[in-house]
Amino acid sequence: xxxxxxxSQIQDLYLDSLRALGIDPLIDxxxxxxxxxxxxxxxxxGLGWEVWQNGLEITQFTYFQQVGGLECKPVSGEIxxxxxxxxxxxxxxxxxxxxxxSKTALGTITYGDVFHQNEVEMSTYNFDLxxxxxxxxxxxxxxxxxxxxIDKGFPLPAYEMVMxxxxxxxxxxxxxxxxxxxxxxxxxxxxxxxxxxxxxxxxARETLGFxxxxxxxx
Amino acid sequence: xxxxxxxxxxxxxxxxxxPKLARAFLxxxxxxxxxxxxxxxxxxxxxxxxxxxxxxxxxxxxxADTLVERKGPALQAAFDKDNNPTPACLGFARSxxxxxxxxxxIKNATGTWVxxxxxxxxxxxxELLPTIIQQALDALPIPKRMRWGNQTIEFVRPVHSxxxxxxxxxxxxxxxGCQTGRKTRGHRFMSSGWLDINQPDDYSAQLKExxxxxxxxxxxxxxxxxxxxxxxxxxxxxxxLDEVTGLVEWPVAIEGNFDExxxxxxxxxxxxxxxxxxxYFPIVDPNGKLCSQFITIINIESKDxxxxxxxxxxxxxxxxxxxxFFFETDKKVTLDNRIEKLKQIIFQAKLGTLYDKAQRLSHxxxxxxxxxxxxxxxxxxxxxxxxxxLTTALVGEFPELQGIAGGYYALADGEExxxxxxxxxxxxxxxxxxxxxxxxxxxxxxxxxxxDTLVGLFGTNQPPTGDKDPFGLRRAAIGVLRxxxxxxxxxxxxxxxxxxxxxYTIPLENKNVVSDVLNFMLERLKPFYQDQGIxxxxxxxxxxxxxSEPYDLHCRIQAVQRFKSMPESNALSVANKRVSNMLAKxxxxxxxxxxxxxxxxxxxxxxxxxxxxxxQKMLTxxxxxxxxxxxxxELAHLREPVxxxxxxxxxxxEDLPRRExxxxxxxxxxxxxxxxxxxxxxx
Numbered sequence: 001x002x003x004x005x006x007x008s009q010i011q012d013l014y015l016d017s018l019r020a021l022g023i024d025p026l027i028d029x030x031x032x033x034x035x036x037x038x039x040x041x042x043x044x045x046g047l048g049w050e051v052w053q054n055g056l057e058i059t060q061f062t063y064f065q066q067v068g069g070l071e072c073k074p075v076s077g078e079i080x081x082x083x084x085x086x087x088x089x090x091x092x093x094x095x096x097x098x099x100x101x102s103k104t105a106l107g108t109i110t111y112g113d114v115f116h117q118n119e120v121e122m123s124t125y126n127f128d129l130x131x132x133x134x135x136x137x138x139x140x141x142x143x144x145x146x147x148x149x150i151d152k153g154f155p156l157p158a159y160e161m162v163m164x165x166x167x168x169x170x171x172x173x174x175x176x177x178x179x180x181x182x183x184x185x186x187x188x189x190x191x192x193x194x195x196x197x198x199x200x201x202x203x204a205r206e207t208l209g210f211x212x213x214x215x216x217x218x
Numbered sequence: 219x220x221x222x223x224x225x226x227x228x229x230x231x232x233x234x235x236x237p238k239l240a241r242a243f244l245x246x247x248x249x250x251x252x253x254x255x256x257x258x259x260x261x262x263x264x265x266x267x268x269x270x271x272x273x274x275x276x277x278x279x280x281x282a283d284t285l286v287e288r289k290g291p292a293l294q295a296a297f298d299k300d301n302n303p304t305p306a307c308l309g310f311a312r313s314x315x316x317x318x319x320x321x322x323x324i325k326n327a328t329g330t331w332v333x334x335x336x337x338x339x340x341x342x343x344x345e346l347l348p349t350i351i352q353q354a355l356d357a358l359p360i361p362k363r364m365r366w367g368n369q370t371i372e373f374v375r376p377v378h379s380x381x382x383x384x385x386x387x388x389x390x391x392x393x394x395g396c397q398t399g400r401k402t403r404g405h406r407f408m409s410s411g412w413l414d415i416n417q418p419d420d421y422s423a424q425l426k427e428x429x430x431x432x433x434x435x436x437x438x439x440x441x442x443x444x445x446x447x448x449x450x451x452x453x454x455x456x457x458x459l460d461e462v463t464g465l466v467e468w469p470v471a472i473e474g475n476f477d478e479x480x481x482x483x484x485x486x487x488x489x490x491x492x493x494x495x496x497x498y499f500p501i502v503d504p505n506g507k508l509c510s511q512f513i514t515i516i517n518i519e520s521k522d523x524x525x526x527x528x529x530x531x532x533x534x535x536x537x538x539x540x541x542x543f544f545f546e547t548d549k550k551v552t553l554d555n556r557i558e559k560l561k562q563i564i565f566q567a568k569l570g571t572l573y574d575k576a577q578r579l580s581h582x583x584x585x586x587x588x589x590x591x592x593x594x595x596x597x598x599x600x601x602x603x604x605x606x607x608l609t610t611a612l613v614g615e616f617p618e619l620q621g622i623a624g625g626y627y628a629l630a631d632g633e634e635x636x637x638x639x640x641x642x643x644x645x646x647x648x649x650x651x652x653x654x655x656x657x658x659x660x661x662x663x664x665x666x667x668x669x670d671t672l673v674g675l676f677g678t679n680q681p682p683t684g685d686k687d688p689f690g691l692r693r694a695a696i697g698v699l700r701x702x703x704x705x706x707x708x709x710x711x712x713x714x715x716x717x718x719x720x721x722y723t724i725p726l727e728n729k730n731v732v733s734d735v736l737n738f739m740l741e742r743l744k745p746f747y748q749d750q751g752i753x754x755x756x757x758x759x760x761x762x763x764x765x766s767e768p769y770d771l772h773c774r775i776q777a778v779q780r781f782k783s784m785p786e787s788n789a790l791s792v793a794n795k796r797v798s799n800m801l802a803k804x805x806x807x808x809x810x811x812x813x814x815x816x817x818x819x820x821x822x823x824x825x826x827x828x829x830x831x832x833x834q835k836m837l838t839x840x841x842x843x844x845x846x847x848x849x850x851x852e853l854a855h856l857r858e859p860v861x862x863x864x865x866x867x868x869x870x871x872e873d874l875p876r877r878e879x880x881x882x883x884x885x886x887x888x889x890x891x892x893x894x895x896x897x898x899x900x901x
Binding site: 005006011024026027030031032034046049053054055063065072073074077094179 | 516518
């Protein structure tokens, strides 16, 4: 969840959201513990915290300072809820797969009923089965497509391609298909794309006169 | 008397940086108050996760008034011959906002002028403090400042209110985007709404009513006491205590348990999970054995502490279950079988993989073991296996366990105990004042690992630059020096570096790598000895001899340090300087090889010769390098004959054979001292 610009009472809003979920900060020990977020490949970073509930990290809370290598102005506040963890604590469950997904006329459906097979199959695919040769080709395609679209001045579809390239990189990484040096080179490739997309998007918005940044009160 | 309070109320500050940040804030304010000459008695510092505050006691309300004298035109230029003021004089009076009749005459040795004395009123705290506080905040050592919302202001974390109170009065200003006032907030959950601080004296008490212990040190001792009260066997690491103090405003200690089966996991992994990951304090029995309890400091008097305990236990259980799973799974593949996997891990782009490094370490550790009487076969084995644990899942999850994990797995694999110990010790020392490897084999491996990295990175022209030292080469250099010096291995560093270079099978670009690494490492001795209170001239006196055995250097430095405090040292240092200058100025060499007694003219010559001969005998009987202190203490006896010689004997006499004879004695004098150090360099 992103709030832009980050409101001055953003922490209180977040804590109210926890209360709405049924967490009582007068019972649980809720703390904001320094943890700064960074995604070098996307040229993005911010300062903030991980939020602890009784020692468990339930949320990543970040004030974005840079994206695509550009200064954020205004600054967004990003709140990334750890939904499964929150649910586990609310239901008092030790195993993720025992979470109650829903109670139906036919009985209780658990998180495991819904997601376990997916987890097993996708993990096996990601770690063992993904076609490395194909992934390398896909990466190249997404990279070239992104560059082509940046060239034509279409930052949004170009951004889609960066996301696909980034995901393909993650799959290659999970397959252990990249040596340390290659890995660094791929990160730099994505970083270059991300930066070019960010600059292209900025230019497009500038041409439009930054419509969402106008002072609506006056 | 009136006190002053400043409080910056923020969102949660980084706990590890908090004490430093608070101290800097206090210092920056004090410094500026002194600079503007606003007197005060004492200061008090407050720091919590959500505030930085300073109280200045009995702060003067305004600066003292001062009289400033301004000089105008010269007297003869100020009035014409009819004694009427000239335009220059009238202009000066105007610029002083006064009339000509109010001007004075200033007279000194160089002439006479018209002038004016102006009273300058001292500025009040209301005028001075806003700027002082703003400047103090701008000067804080904040590695990364952030912005928030639509603001252009930058600080550690977003700021919500700023208090500036002088007595009961608010000092109006805008600081960090906030209009100053007397408002702050108490505990995030146990208190609600805004709190009006009456006056600086009430700050601490009012916050305490709002469930905030504002004083960092007070909170720290409350935490220590609360933890000990829960369990007297609690192990409190000081750095962790500081961090925890920076994480809570209202500390409450709770105790939790974990299943005893987890005690089978390496103790270091358990401690790491508790201290580094969860900020818990472990419990250790009197025999140093870890127990299955922990203490954690929470920030709330919970309405249901049991729920908080269960939550914390659940988190720790998950972490320990992971560690136990990794430990058991890792053991299924021996370290020996993991070596192949090192081919997949790049050590450094230009230096090949960790597999290559393992090969080099095997050779180099063996070579070093040979020099310090460690088992050579075990050394080659330890070098070969040293990096294998980097492929284990346990080290993947707990990177701080590198080496230690290798030790456990080596034992499980049935490797020799000394090999396992060397693996677990070889990252020591990890930071300044950390322990050194206890075993000789561990020391050999630790030296080999660091020298290999130093040679590799200097060899590929990647030395540290400025404050950038991404490969920790400065720390590596100090580690090697400390091991050689403190474990009294009298090894030649240059030969060790050459040995490390010869383990590389690929050519390295930098052809001066040996001297570059040697100079870099010896350069590290400066900060090393500075920290130990050894003056730079003492170090210079020893390093002037171009010795590359760090332990030998160390023994000499200790001897010179002691010599410097002896009453004779100053005169002998001056004498050495004199001799050194004399010899340097000679245009022809001294052909004489032995002193010719028949050329003596004066009693002082004979006396110096006798003393020199006695000292030369003493030196041959004390050739052991550990005797430097004794040698210098003996050489100190030369002071009297040397002083007398310089007083009474004309050295540069026209009688050339005598001149040469005298110069030769002085040369021998200097050579005696150069056996230990060049004491001419002492200041």
